[in-house]
Amino acid sequence: MRLRNIKGAKEAIAASPYVVHEPEQYRGRWNEFFGNDHPLYIEIGMGKGKFITTLAQQHPEINYIGIELYESVLIRAVTKRAAIGECKNITFLRYGAEHLPQVFAPMEVARIYLNFSDPWPKDRHARRRLTSKEFLARYRTFLRDDGHIEFKTDNRLLFDFSVEQAQEAGWRLQDITYDLHHSKYMEGNVMTEYEERFSAMGNPIHRLVAFLPEEKGV
Numbered sequence: 001m002r003l004r005n006i007k008g009a010k011e012a013i014a015a016s017p018y019v020v021h022e023p024e025q026y027r028g029r030w031n032e033f034f035g036n037d038h039p040l041y042i043e044i045g046m047g048k049g050k051f052i053t054t055l056a057q058q059h060p061e062i063n064y065i066g067i068e069l070y071e072s073v074l075i076r077a078v079t080k081r082a083a084i085g086e087c088k089n090i091t092f093l094r095y096g097a098e099h100l101p102q103v104f105a106p107m108e109v110a111r112i113y114l115n116f117s118d119p120w121p122k123d124r125h126a127r128r129r130l131t132s133k134e135f136l137a138r139y140r141t142f143l144r145d146d147g148h149i150e151f152k153t154d155n156r157l158l159f160d161f162s163v164e165q166a167q168e169a170g171w172r173l174q175d176i177t178y179d180l181h182h183s184k185y186m187e188g189n190v191m192t193e194y195e196e197r198f199s200a201m202g203n204p205i206h207r208l209v210a211f212l213p214e215e216k217g218v
Contacts, residue, residue: 005072006071006072006075009071009072009074009075010071012075012078013071013074013075013078013094016078016092018078018081018082018090018091018092019074019078019091019092019093019094020033020091020092020093021094023093023095023103024102024103026103027102027103027104027105027108028105028108030063030065030104030108031063033091034063034088034089035088036063038061038062038063038089039062039063039110039111040062040063040064040065040108040109040110041055041062041063041064041065041109041110041111041112041113042064042065042066042067042104042109042111042112042113043064043065043066043067043112043113043114043115044067044097044100044112044113044114044117044130045067045068045069045097045114045115045116045117045118045130046066046067046068046077046092046115047068047073047076047077047115047116047192047193047194048073048076048077048080048193049066049068049076049077049078049080049081049092050080050191050192050193051113051115051190051191051192052064052066052077052090052113053066053077053080053081053084053087053090054190055190056087056089056090057084057087058190059089060088060089062089063089063090064089064090064091065090065091065092065093066090066091066092066093067092067093067095067097067100068092068093068094069094069095069096069097071094074092074094077092078092097130097135097138098135098138100138100139100142101138101141101142104141104142105142106141106142107142107143107144107145108142108144109142109143109144109147110143110144110146110147111147111148111149111150112139112143112147112148112149112150113149113150113151114130114131114149114150114151114152115151115152115153115192115194115195116152116153116154116155116192116194116195116198117129117130117131117151117153117158118130119153119155119157119158121157126161129158129161129162131151131158131161131162131165131166132161132165133165133168133169136165136166136169136171136210137169140212143212145212147211147212148209148210148211148212149171149209149210150207150208150209151207151208151209151210152180152192152195152205152206152207153205153206154194154195154198154199154203154204154205154206155206156178156206159178159206159208162208163176163208166208166210169213170213171210171211171212171213172210172211172212172213172214173208173209173210173211174208174209174210174211175207175208175209176207176208176209177206177207177208178204178206179204179205179206180204180205180206180207181199181204181205182204183207185207
């Protein structure tokens, strides 16, 4: 995926009060960062930020962290965040998903959102998919026992891969649908920019919820 470079994005992100630049220092202490003991939800690969900023406005009783690696995309989320004004329960990280165990301590995250993740279509890149067994193992290091992952995509091959990987890794799957917008799970659904675009094109949206195995040692 080729991203258009946005002039000044790097400098704007470095100066933004909405981006945590050394998140490792808050590992195990995100409640101190937010100043409360509310549950922590994260979105990995948040894109332009519409989904997570909408949730943060709807649910002040939850703390949110949006994570995006690419500066040219993160700057869009920063702009959205600035536009909504007072909203103390959300912040952003420019960070690689493979390194998140350095940012979050065991049992620190209550929910993980994966929305329209890069499908990495070539077989040799399967380990890079955010729903691969390798990434699921990373999430287990910081997801609460009663937490879960919510995953949405319009890519059927990626969705089938994700179901297989989760099952092989022992995760418990619920609320699986291959057409979210015509299912009972649509109530309360917050759409991402990609979701709006793909659904307008007539693409069915696939969704699942994944819970940790009953025994974490599985």
